[in-house]
Amino acid sequence: MWATLISLFLSVVFLANTKMNSTSLLSLHQATVFLAPIVIIASIGTVMFGLFKGIEVSNKVLFLYLFTLEVTWFFLLWKLFENGGEMYAEHAALTGVESLVDVLVLTLAIALFPDRRVMLAAVFPLMLFSFFIRLIEIPSNPLFPATKLFCILAILVTGQKVLYSWFKKAIVRDVEKQYLLTQFRRMALVDGLTNISNRRHFDEILSQEIRASERNNHPLSLILIDVDYFKRLNDSAGHQVGDECLVALAKVLSGICHRPRDLAARYGGEEFVLLLPDTDLSGSCQVAQNVRDKLAAIKLDHPDSELGNYITVSQGVSQWREGMSADDFISEADKLLYSAKSTGRDRYVEG
Incomplete structure (x- = not known):
């Protein structure tokens, strides 16, 4: 749900920016066409989470949904990079695409942090995409994108370990607390010798x-x-x-x-x-x-x-x-x- 809301929010921001930016290479119509797959998939996700609220959705369905959402973002990012390079001076298009990628990586990392393998499977393709478009745009300097890739990867893995450890401890403490509350209530209501009500x-x-x-x-x-x-x-x-x-x-x-x-x-x-x-x-x-x-x-x-x-x-x-x-x-x-x-x-x- 977190990834869905961020996707819808970024779509609205992107459309608003296209409409207000008179120098944009993309027309509002083009931006709408490029964003349509994201909006459609995110809207389906919103409806799905709304209908199944309080009901556990299978992991296969969730992974398929996130994979489809990520593919639609790849489509938009590539179109932005492809069209933006013709319009903006220096490497402004690259910077904008990299910023979007960073936001998406952070969003998916937060949404999927309990499962490290799933999280890495979701964010690593985006990080590779950012790495390769920088190499395409600035082939003379491969050290920076490589360093950025490995540093962000290390930060995500380490952060996931720390957050998951905290999350697990919090869950264990909550379970123990509920158990103790149950035991205290039982002690308050049950006779200790005969094990019937007091x-x-x-x-x-x-x-x-x-x-x-x-x-x-x-x-x-x-x-x-x-x-x-x-x-x-x-x-x-x-x-x-x-x-x-x-x-x-x-x-x-x-x-x-x-x-x-x-x-x-x-x-x-x-x-x-x-x-x-x-x-x-x-x-x-x-x-x-x-x-x-x-x-x-x-x-x-x-x-x-x-x-x-x-x-x-x-x-x-x-x-x-x-x-x-x-x-x-x-x-x-x-x-x-x-x-x-x-x-x-x-x-x-x-x-």
Whole structure:
């Protein structure tokens, strides 16, 4: 796109200069004819880039387009050199053509700098063209064009290496930055032990789901879960076993929350919470019973429970009602959880 815009800009400048320069050998009609291939190809490129904006164009198509554009410039440059030599004193035509070549070399070098071979394939023919027309015009002094050719070539190769190195480092830094941002966000929203959502993420989603329920009047339920006699488990079996218990329970809850908007989160300590959009009280009670069944099936040992040899949980099941805030919703589930614990544990109480 960069080469296309520069080509169109230079075409406009060339036409304007031809019109304003009364001594120009080329008439406006001739200049228009010579520029027509460039304008046509550049216009096709503009349309192509506009139509395929945001879509990756194949390298073959791009290289074919740039090759065609460069050929049209060769045609114009040769016509300028051929006609200009008859009109201008000394080597003015040569100077003008060389200036155009230098601009084109710089333009293509900038446009193609990520790929050194492609860049050199595009700019080297132009540099050779500039070299040979100077030899044709001033055959007695071949040293200057040869020196210019090799110096510019060395500058382009060295500059490409430096720019590509900077470009690559910038891309790597950007990728690393995006990765770190993703990791930081994950750390901010995911519990480090159980690898499910944490309290902060739950609070954010709860607020969103309450607003959604207010808009569409769909049911929303919440289950607050607490591991029975968890302190005794830590005291008798050790904190490592306690952590393993929490991780296992988190896996059970994650497996139960299979719908896209269902959320399982660690609420704090040995407390967990399930947020169930589009689920009424009856449905959430089925989920609570499913939690009990799944937990009983995996048989996590508890050496100091008054309810048996395995881990159990108490649950408070609540459904959101119009006018309830997030705090009210959680508070009601917490009261129901307390009721489940005070009436024997290993059960759920709904409300």
